[in-house]
Amino acid sequence: MNALFVITGLGIFSLLAEFGNLKKWLTGFVVAGLAAAVVLAALDWNTAVPYFSHMLVFDNLALAFTALISILTIIWFWLSADYFTTGTHRTDRTSLIVFAVVGAVIMASFNNMAMLFLGIEILSMSLYVLAGSRKDSLSSTEAAFKYFLMGSFATGFLLFGIALVYGATGSFHLHTIAATLTANPSGLPSFFYAGVLMMLIGLAFKISAVPFHFWAPDVYSGSPTTITAFMSTVVKVAAIAAFVRLFSTCFLVVEPTWSKVLQVIAVLTLVIPNVTAVYQNNVKRMLAYSSVGHVGYILLAFIASPSETGTIFYYLTTYSVSSLAAFSVLHLVEGNSEEVTISYFNGLFKRNAWLAVTITIAMLSLAGIPPLAGFFGKYMVFAQAIRNGYTGMVIVAVITSLIGVYYYFKVIIAMYFNESTTPPVIELRASHKTLLFVLIALTFALGLFPDMIMSLFQA
Amino acid sequence: MIKTIPLDYYLWLAATLFTIGVLGVLYRRNAIIIFMCIELMLNAVNLLLVAFSTYLNDASGQVFVFFIMAVAAAEVAVGLAILVMMYRNTKSVDINILNRLKW
Numbered sequence: 001m002n003a004l005f006v007i008t009g010l011g012i013f014s015l016l017a018e019f020g021n022l023k024k025w026l027t028g029f030v031v032a033g034l035a036a037a038v039v040l041a042a043l044d045w046n047t048a049v050p051y052f053s054h055m056l057v058f059d060n061l062a063l064a065f066t067a068l069i070s071i072l073t074i075i076w077f078w079l080s081a082d083y084f085t086t087g088t089h090r091t092d093r094t095s096l097i098v099f100a101v102v103g104a105v106i107m108a109s110f111n112n113m114a115m116l117f118l119g120i121e122i123l124s125m126s127l128y129v130l131a132g133s134r135k136d137s138l139s140s141t142e143a144a145f146k147y148f149l150m151g152s153f154a155t156g157f158l159l160f161g162i163a164l165v166y167g168a169t170g171s172f173h174l175h176t177i178a179a180t181l182t183a184n185p186s187g188l189p190s191f192f193y194a195g196v197l198m199m200l201i202g203l204a205f206k207i208s209a210v211p212f213h214f215w216a217p218d219v220y221s222g223s224p225t226t227i228t229a230f231m232s233t234v235v236k237v238a239a240i241a242a243f244v245r246l247f248s249t250c251f252l253v254v255e256p257t258w259s260k261v262l263q264v265i266a267v268l269t270l271v272i273p274n275v276t277a278v279y280q281n282n283v284k285r286m287l288a289y290s291s292v293g294h295v296g297y298i299l300l301a302f303i304a305s306p307s308e309t310g311t312i313f314y315y316l317t318t319y320s321v322s323s324l325a326a327f328s329v330l331h332l333v334e335g336n337s338e339e340v341t342i343s344y345f346n347g348l349f350k351r352n353a354w355l356a357v358t359i360t361i362a363m364l365s366l367a368g369i370p371p372l373a374g375f376f377g378k379y380m381v382f383a384q385a386i387r388n389g390y391t392g393m394v395i396v397a398v399i400t401s402l403i404g405v406y407y408y409f410k411v412i413i414a415m416y417f418n419e420s421t422t423p424p425v426i427e428l429r430a431s432h433k434t435l436l437f438v439l440i441a442l443t444f445a446l447g448l449f450p451d452m453i454m455s456l457f458q459a
Numbered sequence: 460m461i462k463t464i465p466l467d468y469y470l471w472l473a474a475t476l477f478t479i480g481v482l483g484v485l486y487r488r489n490a491i492i493i494f495m496c497i498e499l500m501l502n503a504v505n506l507l508l509v510a511f512s513t514y515l516n517d518a519s520g521q522v523f524v525f526f527i528m529a530v531a532a533a534e535v536a537v538g539l540a541i542l543v544m545m546y547r548n549t550k551s552v553d554i555n556i557l558n559r560l561k562w
Contacts, residue, residue, distance in 0.1 A: 114523055121530045128537050138548050142557040144541045149493065152534055153484055156500035159527060160477055163504050166520055167470075167511035191470065 001051050001058050002044065003037035003066050004105050010034070011102060014095035026094055027084060031077050034070045034101075041067045050111065054173060057111040061309055064456055065108035065241040068313070072234050072320050073101050078435050079328040080226035093133065097230070100126035104238035108245070113162045113172040116242060120158070120206065123238060124151045127231065131223040139338060143222025150205060150215035158202025164195025174250040181253040193257050200258055203246065206239040209299060210268040213292045220288035225334060228284060229327035232291040233320040240298055240316060248306040255306070262303055267396055269296035274400040277407045283340045286407060287326060290366060293404065294319050297381050300397055304385040310457030311380045317453055318365065318373035318446050325362035325439035329355050332432060345411050347420025354428055356415045358436040363408040365443050368401050373446035380450070461513045469510035476503035490542055490552040494535065501531045 010033040017026045041063045048059040058066075077097075084090050103123030110116045128151065132144025166172060168189050169180040181188070201212065208216040220228045251258065270293065277289035294315075301311045332355060333348070334340045349356035365374035378401060385394045428436075446453070476499055483496030505524045512520025542552060549556050 114526055117523075118526065118530070121534070125533060125537055128541065132541055132544060135544055136548075141541070141545050141548050145490070145545055145554075145557060148538050148541055149484070149497075152497045152538070153481075153500075155534075156477070156480065156497060156504070159501065159504040160473075160507070162523075163473075163507040163511065163520075166508065166523075167515075170515045170517055172519055172523065 001049065001056065002040040003063075003070070004056075004102065004109070006033055006037045006040060007070070007098060007105060008102050011095050011098035014091055014098055017094075018091045023090055026091060027077060027081065030094060030098060031074050034074050034077075037070045038067045038074075041070070054175070055112045055115050056106065056109045058109050060456070061241075061245070061313075062109035064313060065237065066105050068317060068320070069101060069104045069108065069234055069237055072237065072324065073097070073230075075324055075435070075439070076226075076230055076234065078431070079229065079324065079331060081431070083224065083226040093130070096126040096130050100130070100230075101234065104234055104241075107238045108241040110242070110245065111174050113166070113174075116246065117155075117159065117162065119238075119242065120155065123235065124155070127151075127227075127235065130227045130230070131219060133227065134224050137338065139222040140224065143219045146215050146222075147219040150219075154202050154205030154212070156202075157198050157205070161195045161198030161200075161202055164191045164198065168192035168195065174246070177250050178253060181251075185253065193254075196251055196254060196257055197261065199246070200261060203239070203243045204265060207236070207243055207295050208239075208292050209265050209295050210272045210292070211265075213269070213273065213295075216292050217285050217288040220291070221282060221285040221339075225284065225327060225331045228288070229324060229331065232288070232327070233323055236291065236295070237316050237320060240295070240312065244302060244306075244309055244312060247302070248309065252306060259303060262299065263393070266296055266299035266303055267393060269293070269299060270393075270397050270400045271296075274403045274407075278403060280407070281341050283330060283342055283344070283411065286342075286411075287323070287330070290404065290407070291319075291323060293400065294366075296400070297378060297397060300385050300390070300393055301381040303393075304381075304388040304390050308384060308457075310454050311384050313457065314446075314450060314453045315377040315381055318377040318443075321439060321442045321446060322362045322365035322372075322374055325358055325436070325443060326366065328432075328435060328439065329359040329362065332426065332428065342411055342414050343418075345414045346418040348415040351420060352426040352428065354433060354436055355426065358440055360412050360415070361440050361443055363412055365447070367405045367408040369405075371444075371447050373443045373450075376447050376450045380454075461510065466510060466514050469507065473503045473507035473510070476500075476506070488553055488555055490545070490554055493554070494538055494542075498531065498535070501527055 010030050014026060017023055044058055044063055048057060050057045084093060100123050103119050106115055106119030110119055128144055128148045131147045132140050134140035168191060169177045171177055205212040220232060273289040273292040277286050280286035280289060298312055298315055301315060330340060333344060365372035368374045368378040382394050480496045480500035480503060484493050487493055505527055508520045508524050546552055
C-alpha cells in the first residue's frame, strides 16, 4: 500500500515540478521514487493487509505485480529518456506515465469491482493522451482515437457485466461475491451468467485477446514507439493481473460458465495473431501481433490451472523483459521515421553490432529458443497445461510458436545476411549501451535461474 | 416509487438502451455521435445499477453510479480533446478518414 502512496505522490509531484526549477531533476526523482516503491512492496511481503474497508488488498500476488510494474517502468524511463527531453510538456508527460502506473497498481490489487473499474480508467485515460502525444502526426492521432473508442466501448461492456453481477449477488466485493456463489450455486438468476460473460468480453478487450484484439495492432503501430513499449509491457502486465485476479478469486466457483468460452478465445489468440504476423512488413506492427500472440500462452496457462499464478507471472516477466529489449532497439534504429519496415534492419550487424546482438537475443527469447528466458516461460506453460490434461491445446501452442520462430527470424536474417541500403553506422550513447547490456543480462538471468521468480510463489 | 415497476422491466429497458448504444458505436460514422452512443451505454449501466440498488436495499450500487458519472465526464473531456486534434489534422470528424493503419 505504501508503494501506491509513493507512486501517487510522484504523480502529483511531477505536475508541480512545472513550477520552480525542478524539471531538470524530474526523471531522476521519479525513477528514485519507483525504486522506493519496489522496496516498500518487498517490505510488505507476506502481510496481505486489506485497506479502505477491503477495497484494496495487497497480498503477495498484488505485491509481486506492483514490484514488476515499477521495475519495468524504471527500465522504460531509461530507454525513453529522449521522449521527455525532446518535445514539450515534459512534466505533463511524466505525470501521465506515473498516473498510468498508479492505475496499473490498483488493477493488480483491487478487491472490489469499483476499484477494478477505477484502476482500468486511470490507466487507460492517461494512455489515450499519451498515444496521441505526437500531435502533428496523423497516425498518432488515429491511434489515440481508436484506442479511446475501443477502450471506452470495452469499459461499457465491463460495467454492464459488473451491474448484472451486482444485481445477482448484491455486492461489489470479490470475496462476498465468491461466498454468495459458493453458498448458492444453483439459485442464481440467468442474468448473472450474462454478466460474467460481459465482464469476460470487457477484459478480453483490455488484454487484447482475439477476437477483441483488432485495435491493438493499429494502436501499437500508430503511437510513438516508446509509448508502444510501455503499452506492450506495463499495460499488458496490469491488464492480465486484473484478469487473473478477477477470474481466479471471484468467479472460480462458476468456472464451467466461462472456461469453454475462454478456451476458444485462447486457441484463436494463439493462431490468428501468429499467422497474421507472418505477413507484416512493418516491424512495429509485427511486434504488436506477436504481443497479442503471447497473450494466448498466458491464457493457456490460466485455463490449465487458474490458481497457479506463478507460471503466468514468470511468463509475463520474461515476455516483458524481451519485449522491452526489442522495442529499445527498434526505438534506436528508427530515428525520425514513422514507419520501420524489415528492410530498415538490413545489414544492421555491420552498422552497429550492439543493436543487432540485442535484438537477436530479444527475438530468440520471444520465439522461445533455449537457454533464454522466453523458452522457460513457454516450457512452464506447456508443462502446466499437459499436467492438467490440455494436450490438444498444447499441440496448437507448439505449432504457433514454430510459426513465431519464422517471423522473428525474418528480422534476424535481414540483419546478418542482407546488404545495407539505408543510412550507415548508428552511434550509441553510453547510457543506451548500458541499457542494452542490462536487458541482455536479464534475459539470460531469468532463463538460467527461473527459481528467482518461481520461488516467490511457492507457499 | 421505483418498486412499483417490476425489476424485469428495468433490466429490459437497460439492455435495450445498451444495445442501441452498441449498435450506434458500430454503425455510425460521425465521431461525435459515436461518443454519444458510448454515453448511452454508460447511462444504461447507471439505470440498471440504481434499479438493482433499490431492489436490494443496498446503497453501494448508487455510490458506484457516482463513480461512473465522474469517470464518464473525464473520459469525454479526453475524447473531445482527441477529437479536436483529429479535426485539426484532417478537417473532418468522419471516422472513415482514419484508415492509414490497417493490416
